[in-house]
Amino acid sequence: MLDPKLLRDDPAKLIERLNTRGGDFAEVIEQLVALDAQRRASQTEFNRAQAEGNQIGKQVGERLRRGTDAGDPEVFALKQRGIDLKATLAQLQDQERELAERFAALLPTLPNVPRPEVPIGKDENENREMRLWGTPPVFDFEPVAHWDLGERLGLMNFARATLVAQARFVTLVGDGALLERALIAFMLDRHRAHGYLEILPPYLVNTASMTGTGQLPKFAEDSFRCRDDDLWLIPTAEVPVTNLYRDEILTDTQLPIYHCAFTPCFRREAGSYGRDTRGLIRLHQFHKVELVKFCRPEHSSAEHEKLVADAEDVLQQLELPYRVIELCTGDLGFAAARCFDLEVWLPSQNRYREISSCSNFADFQARRANLRFKAPDKKGTEFVHTLNGSGLAVGRTFAAILENYQNRDGTVRVPEALKPYVRKDVLSR
RNA sequence: GGAGAGGUGGCUGAGUGGUCGAAAGCGACGGAUUGCUAAUCCGUUAUAGGGCAGGUAACUCCCUAUCGAGGGUUCGAAUCCCUCCCUCUCCGCCA
Incomplete structure (x- = not known):
């Protein structure tokens, strides 16, 4: 959610910056500006009436305390004024509430403002490639897709998952399950070494939490x-x-907070029926190790860079070729102010595929989730900045390892960094 | 699933209709005292919204709201009534 002050300070500028995402926000913003003004006027009026009511209440109380009889004409008159005021008060309250509701319903429909550094562009074609790491492997045979490799090696079974659940689920078997578990442990160990506190959170959350992160x-x-x-x-x-930390006021000394967490992730993937129907790329249930940071606003850019580096580190340790791209304004997610995607090389598809998305949300999520911090010497509170990124999507990492480390005979070498976890050099039948 | 208890400020915890945004204690912060520490004393110590109030500003002042949430009674609700949510304890069941 955006800071309502942006609407008052410079609506034209806000329109201009949001429009870089594509679409035209002029109308919504003008509507919001008008609503905001009306709302405040209405609130002022309502507050005045409330003040008057409080005054009457106090006066009645004072007289009664001094021993004035309850039937006293003066007291009676005051009470009557109180009764009269009630109708006005109710009316003003309704008006104020309606305006506030309309404002509150409209404001969250606005996406985050892209940071000035974000390249302007329409769609993913205008994303900027930041850097390439590693070299895609050269095969003297046709590289096999990970789902074929996996099923032939007995690491995964899609048909049985469909039997048990539905399409877009997988069952990992034997060394497949082991490799998945190894990846999770490996990733978490790396992040812990980089100062992230491991969290194992609930996998079911309430509506307030879902709303808090958008x-x-x-x-x-x-x-x-x-x-x-x-x-x-x-x-x-x-x-x-x-x-x-929803609805919490953190102390400035608690910041920055670094968390890493392994969880399953569940997505309905509505509207992606034709895409990635095979393999581990797009499932209703998958595993992910996530990095989450909370920091002071002035540090979020630097923390973002570090977050990306920490996600990249996993790919580097696994020696998987990848590239980093910065999303342009048109491709930026709703809540993100800036975002870098990590894309890993998939030989069978002969292209890079997203394996991590690292976003700086600035105060957008914090405002929704009411995540604040306070410096003891300063008056008032400030919203923290939140950042997060995959470190990494485990299933996609699994797929990338199978494809990049495959041998002509259909076996798969285990990356050096994973050997302590897998305790094997090669995955074979 | 059955029975009961309870939700008050950073925490503990008082408050059953009238200057209660809320006693007291703890903690924290500022000051005094002190050779140092400790102790003691004094003071400060919630958040949000609004203001056509003052200041360049940091900020100050005023009004309003908030004692789990929503509604009701009343001139007036933390306090009474209703609905909902949540937490805890005991019993039963279960990984």
Whole structure:
């Protein structure tokens, strides 16, 4: 959610900056500016009436305390004024509430303002490639897709997952399960070494949490919901971990907070029916290790760079070729002020595929989730800045390892960094 | 699932209709005292919104709201009534 002050200070500038995302925000913002002015005027009026009512209440109390008879004409007159005021008060309150509700309903529909550094562009074609790392492997045979490799090696079984659940689920078997577990442990160990405190959060969260990080109300149809219990299956660890400090005022000395968390993630993938129907790329349930940071506003850019570096480190340790791209204004997610994607090389697809998305939300999420901090010597509170990124999507990492480390005979070498976890050199039948 | 208890400021905890945004204690901060520490004393110590109040500003002042949430009674609600949510304890069941 945006700072309402942006609307008052310089609406033209706000329109200009939001429009870089594509679309035209002029109308909504003008509407909001008008609503905001009306709302404040209405609130002032309502407050005045409330003050008068409080005054009457006090006067009655004072007289009665001094022993004035309850039937005294003066007291009676005061009471009558109080009764008269009630109708006005109710009317003013309704008006104020309606305006506030309309404002509160409209404001969260605005996306975050892209940071000035973000390249202007329409869509993913105008994303900026920041750097390449590693070299895609050269095969003297046709590289096999990870799902074929995986099934032939007995590491995964899609048919049985469909039998047990639905399409877009997988069952990992034997060394497949082991490799998944190894990746999770490896990633968490790396992040812990970099100062992230490991969290194992609930996988079901309430509506307030989903709203706090912005999954609701916009993306309700993308999430799995337990209707009987007001609980949602988390689409990412970002939700429970960011909401850990919802409605809290942190002390400035607590910042920055670094958390890493492994969780399963559940997504309905509504509207992606034709895409990535095979393999581990797009499933209803997948594993992810997430990095989440809370910091002071002035540090969020530097923390963002470090977060990206920490995610990259995992790929480097695994010696998987990847590239880093910066999303342009047109491709930026709703809540993000700036975002870098890490894309890993997938030989069978002969291209880079997203494996991590590292976003700086600035105060956008913090405002929604009411995440603040306070410096003892300063008056008032400030919203923290939140950042998060995958470190990494485990299933996609699994896929990348199979494809990049495959041999002609269909076996797969285990990356050096994973050997202590897998305790094997090669995955074979 | 059955029975009961309870939700008050950073924490503990008083408050059952009238200057209660809320006693007291703890903690924290500022000051005094002190060779140092400790102790003692004094003071400060919630958040948010609004203001056509003052200041370049940091900020100050005023009004309003908030004692789990929403509604009701009343001139007036932390306090009475209703609904909902949540937490805890005991019993049962269960990983």
